[in-house]
Amino acid sequence: MGNLFSDKYDDHFYSSKKDEEEQKKKEQQPVEETPEEREERELRELTYDRSSKRKRILIIGGVVLLVLGVSIALWLRYFHPYIVSEERGVILKVQSEGTILKTYEVQMISEKYIADTVRAYKSGFEFTIKSDSLAAKASRLQSTGRRVTVKYEEFKGMLPWRGETNRFATDIIADGEN
Template identity: 30%
Template sequence: MESTYQSPQKRSGKFGKIFSWILIIALLICAGYVYYKYYFVFGEGVKSGYLNFAVKKGNLFKTYEGKLIQEGFGSAKTGTGISSNEFEFSIENDSIFHVLELNSGKYFDLHYKEYHGVLPWRGNTRYIVDQVINMK
């Protein structure tokens, strides 16, 4: 007569397989989220304006940052006043930074990529300038 009793060893084997599949699926979901949040390019385009500043700053990670003042006016963030349109960005590499640093105050057309999240070693903003298209 056959016994329907399963040994604890077989039960733990099934539990181990289920647990390992759940763990693999959870890791894949986490990896997908990290990719989407920090490495997926959400948008890209060109911004034009006068370069206000380009600086290298940071406590732990030294990154290149800049600000472009665009023509026209927008509404202020608080209140009902008027302010200039500003585009704050991070700079991808030092060669682009040196071009911007030496030509502060000039009119630039800058190509940028927009990400969903900020990585401390990539810069302080979601906008990363990767190319200088035109300078006047």
């Protein structure tokens, strides 16, 4: 018995040197083209592949739409007020808060709690004042007992540098003022 792992079909799996030499000779010889083959080759060389351009346009368009959508969502949440209203009551406390970016946090008892004698007072109406002049006006009216009307804007989201609440006073009008 011979070697169990030897077989006579090595030429099937491995090419001989003779075959490799013939292949190299074929590659080195100039290829004769028919006029149709030549025209087809020239068309392939001159034709611009538009599928990659379309893919690029679709990807860029998708990214632009995504950025635009996220920008609109952020603007609606943090910079566009979803409530513009006013509240009447008495200002209890005005205090300046913040280490770097100062805001004025104000607590007010709403008129609906002042008029209600049945239910206990739960919590005040809190809002933020950004301007110094409006904060000075609120400080003058603090604990005087005068009723005021606070016009404010309420946002859906809070940003850390804008204060503790999502309500921002735009105007404070004391009773008797116009």
